[in-house]
Amino acid sequence: MTESPTAPPETHRHGRRVSIQTGFPQPELLDLPWQVPLAEWPEDVLVAYPRGISRHVVRFARVGERVLAAKETTARNASREYEVLRQLRHMGTPSVVPVAVVTDRRAPDGTELPAVLLTEHLAFSLPYRVLFSDNPDAEIADKLVDALALLLVQLHLAGFYWGDASLSNTLFLRDAGAFAAYLVDAETGELHPRLTDGQRHYDLELATTNVAGELMDLLAAFEQDQDPADIHEDLRGDDQIDPEDRGTHSGPGYEPAAATQALTVLPAVATASTPVDPFATANRLSETYDSLWEELTGEERFPHEQKWRVAERVQRLQDLGFDVEEASLDTDDDGVVRLIPRVVEPGHHTRELLNLTGLHARENQARRILTDIRQFGRALYPGLPDDMTASLWKQEVFSPMMQAVPAELRAKREPAEIVHEVLEHRWFLSERQKHDVPTEVATKDYLESQLRRRPDEQMRL
Structure with missing residues (x-):
């Protein structure tokens, strides 16, 4: 948990002063070139990583063993967003971790430079445009808005009014065939003890409008044969309000889609061959949100x-x-x-898996792994208590699977996502070969035929 900022350390690196407010003092922060605008930071400091759309200059920098996202903004906005993110993390909502606020920056000629908000980069996360680099896949679009709807519900339950909910202000992580959404930009957000229905509906209306516009921009990029991941941030439009002016045991009948089904109240996901309809997809966000909110409250x-x-x-x-x-x-x-x-x-399934195995996973990943643990127990150790079954599954399935993944492939997927994909691959192999395929055989085939061909999704330091 990130604590409130300590008294700001000040440094005179090369005769230039800077003030850093942080919850956990990290001396490596002092070594960053704060006297240089972010847009001009040298390559030896930066990590090449796809950036989402932002109204600000954003860069990713190496700081010790971590990668931090640095965003230039005003001192007031940086401090306010730091505090909002800190409170959101304290409440357990899916959001990035605030690290520090850097102020009193000056260039060598004495020119004042913007303040910087530092947040911890979310490992294995992807901006939504990167997920559309190949084609505007309607199935991916549906899964992204489902994840965004769930995030918006969680934030609203916590009393957070986002004010600019969008795909661009969200990072996505793979979650057993679906996606998990994390808030990455809280600049326009406000925390309240409880949101009114009017606040919720207006926030949802803004989100729906933003998503429709983002998907229209995405389709326009494909029509121009432009990589959507490279679209300039000006496509966001100039109508944004300036923040300063605001307040083997697969078993018969097992189906991977059913095992990973997350939000049962959601509309059916479009097929991969269905073209993206920006307005239908945006309406799906609203419908999914309303269904979830009604079920939960x-x-x-x-x-x-x-x-x-x-x-x-x-x-x-x-x-x-x-x-x-x-x-x-x-x-x-x-x-x-x-x-x-x-x-x-x-986090019901996440907590259950953690208690049984000590493994960390997102909700859909945990649900899928728990299903496999139960199938494993019924097939090989019927009648054994859940905790003992989980321990044996970890020894006989999880550990050998992770040990089989060569070092050069480990940046492509998180361990829990690899487990899910191996289990899916095992099921498809078993269906194709008309008999149960052992997990170790499925693992080997998956690593060579699937994982090796995929791009890295974790930055290498």
């Missing part, structure tokens, strides 16, 4: 003799990846029961 009424519906509602929320921390359960004079979830906590 909506009131449910039923007769007293149908008390089983309480457990059913809890199970539906767990299937969506949420635990119910607090709920209101009332009856009236007619015996009608009224159930309203009051506090829901995301």
Whole structure:
């Protein structure tokens, strides 16, 4: 957890002063060329990484063993965004980690330079345009807006009004065939004890408009034979309000798509051959958000003799990846029961997997791995307690799988995503060969036929 900034250390590197506010003092920060505008930083400091669209100059820099994202902005905005991100992280919402605010920058000739907000680069994350480098795939677009809708719901539950929700202000990580979304730009955001319906709906309306515009820009780039990852940030448009002016055990019947299905209340995902419709995709964002919000917070009424519906509602929320921390359960004079979830906590499957195995994974990855652990137990160790089954799965499946991945391929996918993709590959091989394919055979084939051909998604330092 990032703590509140300490008293700012000041340095006179080469006679030039700079002030750094940070929650955890890191001396390597002093070695960065703060007297130089970000756009002119030397290559030996920078990490070549695809950047999303931003109204500011953004660069990625090596600092010790980490990669940090540096964004030039005003001192007021940098300090405010740092604090907002710190609070969001404290509440456990998916967002980047704030590292420091750098002010009092001056060029050698005495010219004042903008302040810089430093955040920790999210390993294996990708801007949405990179995911469309080959073609405007409707299936990818649907998965991205599903992830953005879930992120927006989580932020709104935390009382955060984004003010500029968009694909561009979000980073995406692979999550067992789907994507997980993380807030990367909180410059326009505001934290409240609770959002009104009006605030939520307006935030969603802005997000829907932004997504439609971004996808239209994307299609325009393809029509011009331009790589969408290289589109200049001016395509964002000039109508943005200046922030300064705002307030082997696969088993019969196993299907990978079913095992990785995340948000069961979502509309069906488009097929890969379907062309992207910017407006339909943007409307999907709104529909998905509304469905999720209703499932997570909506009131449910039923007769007293149908008390089983309480457990059913809890199970539906767990299937969506949420635990119910607090709920209101009332009856009236007619015996009608009224159930309203009051506090829901995301990460149900993530926590379950962590408790059983000590492995860290995102929600869909955890759901998929837990499914495999249960299938493993039923096939080889029926009747064994869950914790012992999970321990054996880790020894017999996970560890050999990770040991088989050569060092040069480990930057292509995170371990949990590799597990998911191997399990998917094993299922397809078994279907094709009409018999169960051992995990070790599927792993070897996956590494050579699939993973080796894919680009690295983690930066090498």
